[in-house]
Amino acid sequence: MIMATGITTDPMLPQPYSVRDVAKETPDTFTLRLEPEIAVNRSSFQPGQFSMLWVFGVGELPISISGDPALQDRLVYTVRSVGQATHALVNRRVGEGVGVRGPFGTGWPAEAARGRDVIVVAGGIGLAPLRPLIYQVLQNRDDYGRLLILYGARSPRELLYRKELAAWARNRETQVLVTVDYGGLGWRGHVGVVTTLFKYARLQPAPAVAMVCGPEIMMRFVTRELENQGLSRDNIYVSMERNMKCAVGFCGHCQYGPHFICKDGPVFRYEQIRNLLEKYEL
C-alpha cells in the first residue's frame, strides 16, 4: 500500500495539493494557486511545462503551469472553463484538494535564449504557459536582450493578466503590444489578429528567439510571419496541444506524427513540426 506521501516514483499517482487562492482573470478564466499538502514537497518546473490536474470524482486534464518558477512553494495555473473538468477546477474553493501529477514535457528554451532578444507571441489562453518564461526573463533582465510581447485576444474582456501586461511594459528594453479581434466601445488599443502587431514591433530578427503559443491556426500565421521577418526556423518555438490521458507516453492519445506531445513536447522547435502543422486531421 502506497500512501500519498509524495515519495513515490509512479508517475501515475496524483499528489495531494490544496487550493490557496482563486483569482478571476476574465469571465471564464481563473488563476488557481495550489500548495502541496505535504509541505516538504518543492514544486520546481521549467517554464512551458504542464501538470495533470485531477478533481476528485470528475477527472483529470493537462494544464500548463503559469506561475513564477522562482516560487517553489506553490504551483499556479490559469484555467479557462470550457467543459466539465475545467469547470470543476475553476470552481474549487480555497482549502479544497486537487491532485497534481508532473511536471511533464519540454519547456521553453530559456537557456538557449540567454544573451538574445526574446519574442513572445501569444493568443488567448496561450499567454498562460508563456508567463513563467516572461517572469524568468524579467528577473534575469541582464541575461537577455530585448523582450517583445505580442498578445492577442478575442475581445478586451478576454485579455489575461491585464495589470501585469501594463507592468511588464514599464521594464526597460521591453515592448508589450496587445490587440483584440473585436474592440467595442471604450477600447482604444489595436484591433486585428496578432500578426498585425508585427508592424509596430521593434524587432531585430538576427539575435532573436521567438516563442509562440495559441490556437493552431494562429500559430500557423505567426510562424509564417516570423519567418518573413527574418527569423530562422531554428529560432522559433511553438507549444502544441492534443488529447492526453497519461502524460508519460503510454496512452498514445497525444501522438502528433512521429512525436508524443506529452514527452517530446509540448514545446517544439518549429523546424521539428513545420511539415505537420500543414496537415489536416493528422
Added chain:
Amino acid sequence: MAHRSEHVLGVDQLGKLIGVLARKGYEVIGPTVRDGAIVYDHVESAEDLPAGWTDEQEPGRYRLKRREDMALFGYAVGPQSWKKYMHPAEVRLWSAERQGGTFRILNNEVKPQRPHALLGARACELAAIAVQDRVLLEDKYRDPIYDQRREGAFIIAVQCTQAAATCFCASMGTGPQVSGGFDLVLTELIGPEGHRFLVATGSDRGVEVLTELEAVPATEEDRQQAEAGVEAARQQVRSIDTTGIKELLYKNFEHPRWDNVASRCLTCANCTMVCPTCFCTSVEDVTDITGDHAERWRRWDSCFTQSFSYIHGGSVRTSAKARYRQWMTHKLASWIDQFGSSGCVGCGRCITWCPVGIDITEEVGAIRDGGKDGNP
C-alpha cells in the same frame, strides 16, 4: 540465444513441464480451444492444449479444422496475444477516498500475483513483446504494471512449422524462426520417430526447468526435421515490401487509397484490439454512489474511436480516412521514429479479425503502386 546443446522431449513430458512450472510458482498460460478459436488461457495440464487442431485464416475469416495428426501446436496464431497478460485490457491504477475537501490515495494496483509462464509464444509474438518493452519500459518512463508482469514472466517459445494464409512475419523480419527472448524454445516434431519436441534453452531459468524433465540429446535427424518445419513456415503468401516504408507513408499522407479504404472500414477498432503491439489506453475515473470513493481504471483504447483525439471544440481525426491513416502510418512509419522499430510484426491478426477483411499488406501495396483511384 538457443544453446546449441539441443535435447528432445517426448510428448508426455509436456504435462510434466506444465507441472514443474506450476510447482515453481508460475501460472501457466497456454493455447486452448474455446468458442471455436484457439485462445490463451490458464492451462492445468497437457489435456488443455489444442491437440489435433489447426486454424484456417483468410481476410475476415477464421476457422478451426481437424488435423490429421495430434499436434499440440499445429496452428498459427489465435485472436488473442500475450498482451492480454502483460498489458491487460483493464487495470485499476489506484483508488482514493474523499477526506473533507481533499482526498487520500489508498493504494495502487501493482497487485501481487503469480508470475505467468507463457507456453507457446511464436516468433512474431516474441517480437511483439520486445516492441511493447520498448514502449512501456525502455523509453522515458517505465510502466510499473507492465514491468512487474513482464519481469516475472517465463517464456516457452514454440517454433511455427506452418504459416496461416494471413501471416507475413518473414517479410517483417520477425519470424518464423524464434531467435531470442525466451527461456525455452520448442519445435514440435511428428513422424516415424514419434511425437516429440526439440528443445533448447535461452536462459539459466530455462536450464533449471529443463533439468527437471526427462530429456535426451537430440540427433541430427531431429534437428533436420525441425529446420524443415521452420522452413515450411517461411512459405507465406502475404508480404509487405518494407524498403523505405517510412518515407513512403509520410510522403503519401494524401493518397486516394485512404478514401478507398475508408469507404470499407467500419472503424470498429477490432484490428487494434487483436494487434499484439497496439498499446494505447484511456483512463476512466469511477466514483461510487456515496461519492466518497473513487478509482482510476486504465483500459485499452483505440485510435479508431472518435473520442480518442478529442480536444475542446472537437476531435482532430473526425473522418474514417484520418483514423485508418493514423493507425497504419503509426504501425509502419512513425513507430520507427518513435521507438526504433516497426510497430507491425506481421502476425496477420488484423487481417483475419477485420469484419470486412481489410488487409494491411494489400493497403501498403496499393499505396506503393500509386494508382490514382486507389483501386488495387
